[in-house]
Amino acid sequence: MPKLPDYIGPLAFGVKMGVVVPGTDLTGMVVSALKQVNDDELLDDRDVICVTESVVARAQNNFVSVDYVAEEIRSKLGLKKDSKVGVVFPITSRNRFSLIMEGIARAVPEGEVIVQLPFPCDEVGNQIISEELAETFDYVVGLVRYDELDAADCRHPITKVNYLQMYQEVIEGQGAKATIFLSNDPKRILEFSPDGVIAADIHTREKTRRKIKAELDNCITLQDLCSEGENWCEWGLLGSNMSANKRLKLAPREASAFAREVQQSVLEATGRKVEVLVYGDGAYKDPSSGIYELADPMPVFGATDGFSGRYREGIKYKYVADVCHEEGKSVEEIEAHLAEQCRVAYEHNHIMTEGTTPRRVEDVIASLADLVSGSADAGTPVIVVKGILK
Numbered sequence: 001m002p003k004l005p006d007y008i009g010p011l012a013f014g015v016k017m018g019v020v021v022p023g024t025d026l027t028g029m030v031v032s033a034l035k036q037v038n039d040d041e042l043l044d045d046r047d048v049i050c051v052t053e054s055v056v057a058r059a060q061n062n063f064v065s066v067d068y069v070a071e072e073i074r075s076k077l078g079l080k081k082d083s084k085v086g087v088v089f090p091i092t093s094r095n096r097f098s099l100i101m102e103g104i105a106r107a108v109p110e111g112e113v114i115v116q117l118p119f120p121c122d123e124v125g126n127q128i129i130s131e132e133l134a135e136t137f138d139y140v141v142g143l144v145r146y147d148e149l150d151a152a153d154c155r156h157p158i159t160k161v162n163y164l165q166m167y168q169e170v171i172e173g174q175g176a177k178a179t180i181f182l183s184n185d186p187k188r189i190l191e192f193s194p195d196g197v198i199a200a201d202i203h204t205r206e207k208t209r210r211k212i213k214a215e216l217d218n219c220i221t222l223q224d225l226c227s228e229g230e231n232w233c234e235w236g237l238l239g240s241n242m243s244a245n246k247r248l249k250l251a252p253r254e255a256s257a258f259a260r261e262v263q264q265s266v267l268e269a270t271g272r273k274v275e276v277l278v279y280g281d282g283a284y285k286d287p288s289s290g291i292y293e294l295a296d297p298m299p300v301f302g303a304t305d306g307f308s309g310r311y312r313e314g315i316k317y318k319y320v321a322d323v324c325h326e327e328g329k330s331v332e333e334i335e336a337h338l339a340e341q342c343r344v345a346y347e348h349n350h351i352m353t354e355g356t357t358p359r360r361v362e363d364v365i366a367s368l369a370d371l372v373s374g375s376a377d378a379g380t381p382v383i384v385v386k387g388i389l390k
Contacts, residue, residue, distance in 0.1 A: 003041040010387035012372050013042075014380025022061035026051075027258070030382055031265045037384060038270040045273045046390070049262065050369035050383040053239070053280045053301050056252035062233060063247045064226050069103030069237070072225045077196030077218055082110040086194035088186050088208055089201035090115065091122045092156070092163035095242045096295050097200070100222070101167050102246075104198065105174035112177040114192045115167055119144070119182040123201050125291040128163070128182065129153050143188050146180040158289055186211050198222065202238060202297055223297075226250060239280060239296040252278060255302025263304045275389060277303035282370030283363050299366035306389065307362040361388065 004011070015033050020026060030051060037043045079085060085108050090097050105113050120134035121127050133153050137144055146154070146164050154162045164180050171178035179192060186208045189197055196218040199208040205221040212219045223236035232253060233239070239251030252258065255278040263276045280296035300307075324334040369383040 004386070008387070010385070012368050012383055012385045014372050015382040015384060016379050017381055020055040020058050020381070022058060022063075024055075024059045026055060026059040027261050027265055030262055031269050033382060034266055034384075035269050038272060043270060043272050043274070043384065044386065047272070047274045048365050048385040048389060049266065049274050049276045050279050050365065050385060051259075051262065051276065052369075052373055052381045052383075053252050053255065053278050053296070054241070054249070055381045056255060056258055056278050056301075057233075057249050060252060062231050062250045062253060063243055064231050064250060066099055066103045066106060066246045066248070069100065069225065069248065070106035073104055073107040073198070076220050076224055077198075079107055079196055080111070081108060083108045083195040084112040084114060084193065086114045086116065086189040086192065086197035087200050088116045088189050088197060088212065089118055089123065089199070089204070090167075091124050091200075091202065091295060092117070092126045092128060092167075093295065094161070094166070096240070098166065098170055099242050099246065099248050100200075100237055100240070101170045102174060103248075105171040105176045105178075109175040112179060113171045114189060114194055115171075115178070115180045116186070116189045117164065117180070117182050118184050121290070123203060124293070124295050125285065125289070126163070127157055127290070137182075139184055141183070141185050141188070143181055143183040143185075143191075146182070149182075187215065190215055196220075198225075202295065205238075235297055235301070239301070251280070251296070252301055256304070257302070259302050259304045275304045275306040277307070277362055277366060277369075279366035279369045279383075282367035284367055284371075293370075298363075299370070300362045303362050307360070310361045310389075364388070 015037060017029055017033050020029070034043060034049065073079065077085065085104060087104060090101065117128055119137065120129050120131050129149070130153060151162055151165060154164045156163065168178040168180055189212065197212050197216060199205050199212060199219060199221045201208050205223065209219050209221055222238050225237045226232055227234060227236040231250065233250040234253060235251045237248070240248045243249040259276040259278055263274060266272055266274050278301045279299055280301055281294045281299060283294045283299045285292045320337070321334055324337055329337065365385050365388060368385060372383050373380050
């Protein structure tokens with residue numbers, strides 16, 4: 001197979017591998033696959049090797065049971081079986097949160113779980129109630145109980161699932177009382193006198209916790225749960241997914257250490273100096289559904305050192321070409337000028353970078369990798385990205 005020609009720009013492609021189970025030598029499997037890529041002259045220095053977080057966590061056997069989650073919640077919040085626990089701003093997701101909710105309810109089987117959801121959408125864009133209905137409420141301090149709403153108004157427009165009803169059934173299935181309401185003010189949870197509160201949002205968790213702790217000190221985030229012990233992750237329950245047999249797959253632990261191990265092993269096996277990252281959800285918003293895909297705490301769980309402080313940025317190519325053309329430059333002169341300008345490091349506010357939003361280069365690459373592999377998984381847990389790092 002011939003080497004890619006110079007006229008090919010940035011490129012990403014998936015690499016097929018076998019099934020990964022707990023205990024798999026994932027580094028060895030990844031390196032074996034990349035040796036074949038290198039033998040076919042498709043691997044170069046400065047390429048980025050992206051490994052999806054799910055196979056890293058699975059190889060680490062990084063799973064916890066719902067019972068363990070319940071024990072963690074009781075321990076961290078000092079709860080009893082008949083305590084009242086508040087849950088503020090969880091996302092509405094069967095995959096991401098239904099088992100966490102089950103663990104919360106199992107922690108207080110004789111007590112009460114008070115769930116506060118925002119409206120009209122959760123923080124990743126899942127619709128809880130329609131925009132039209134939300135406009136009839138006070139966005140800032142309004143409070144609406146679930147039992148005051150028509151069930152038909154709470155159905156997700158795509159999945160058709162009523163997540164409020166689902167969470168109620170999950171809670172009651174563990175024996176606890178379920179109280180569910182909507183409000184965008186996290187402090188409204190305190191009106192229900194909880195013994196402890198879990199700030200269950202992802203990206204705004206510290207802001208939510210800070211507001212609640214101003215009046216109730218007994219408040220934790222999802223990151224505080226399952227962050228130590230035999231199976232653990234520095235992200236706690238953030239980034240976890242539903243797995244088989246009432247278990248949650250945590251995000252991978254110490255993913256940067258894994259990335260560095262793969263980097264060194266690829267160098268030894270192929271002589272190629274690549275960068276490696278472990279990616280989760282891509283950071284993009286779907287324009288059709290309005291869903292912000294990033295249900296993980298960030299797109300990159302760990303990476304090698306070559307990304308540190310780097311941004312995907314550059315000159316506004318078409319703007320420079322237009323200016324040069326208006327100045328009467330020939331195509332050859334424009335191309336030479338563009339090549340020269342690409343070597344200049346401009347500040348973010350310079351006119352030459354106008355319209356080129358600076359983003360962390362690893363976030364851009366992780367988002368690209370997630371688009372290539374896809375949520376349905378194309379059987380390609382490793383993505384090779386070429387031509388972005390220079």
